[in-house]
Amino acid sequence: MQLFDENNLSPVRRRTLERLVNAALKLYKEDKFPSPEEITREAEYAKVTLRSYFTTHSEFVEYVVKQVIGSVERPTMGEDAEENISRLLGWGYGELYSHEGLMRDAMRISQHRWQAHHEEQGREEEDTLLKKSNRREALTEALAPLESQLPEEKVQKLVMLMSVLYGTEAMTVLKDTFGLEQEEIVDLTTWGAKLMLRQAVIEGESK
Secondary structure, eight states, rough: OOOGGGOOOOHHHHHHHHHHHHHHHHHHHHOOOHHHHHHHHHHHOOGGGGGGGGHHHHHHHEEEEEEEEHHOOOOOOOOHHHHHHHHHHHHHHHHHTTHHHHHHHEEEHHHHHHHHHSSTOOOOOOOTGGGGGOOHHHHHHGGGGGGGSHHHHHHHHHHHHTTTTTHHHHHHHHIIIIIOOOOHHHHHHHHHHHHHHHHHHHHHHOO
């Protein structure tokens, strides 16, 4: 649980929270999965400081992810869906690489939550950590030019399929399993997304 109202934080509490977030981001940039103790030590606060803002460490990580996502501005989309997808994936993977440690930790925590949810009978805790991603919104905007060519149902199917190609999960598989670098991941996922898009348009024109 988040133990504060962000709209009513005192200046001191707000500065403390910002220092905690910045400390976490600094440690993630060093390819670490920092513990609460490491974060508070980096921010030069007592160990219990985080506990006055969040009941669990995973909730703090979720908050940091939200701050990162909320602080970046997506590239402007145009009238060509293929160009939009190329622009979005190139930009998106650049952002993921710049916050790779944080995003991997968020994915790890989400997986642990899922496991705990299925191991504990009667527990009804919804996992929201990775649902904070703006992936769906971004892809919907990128594919908006197709709305005049394809039924809404087919456009939404493209959004769902392309979401598999765009995100921390795809980056982790392609980087760790196949050894791809950022540019190679962008090229591969863009190629796959365009294949999906073109096939959907061909099918739409044949009907």
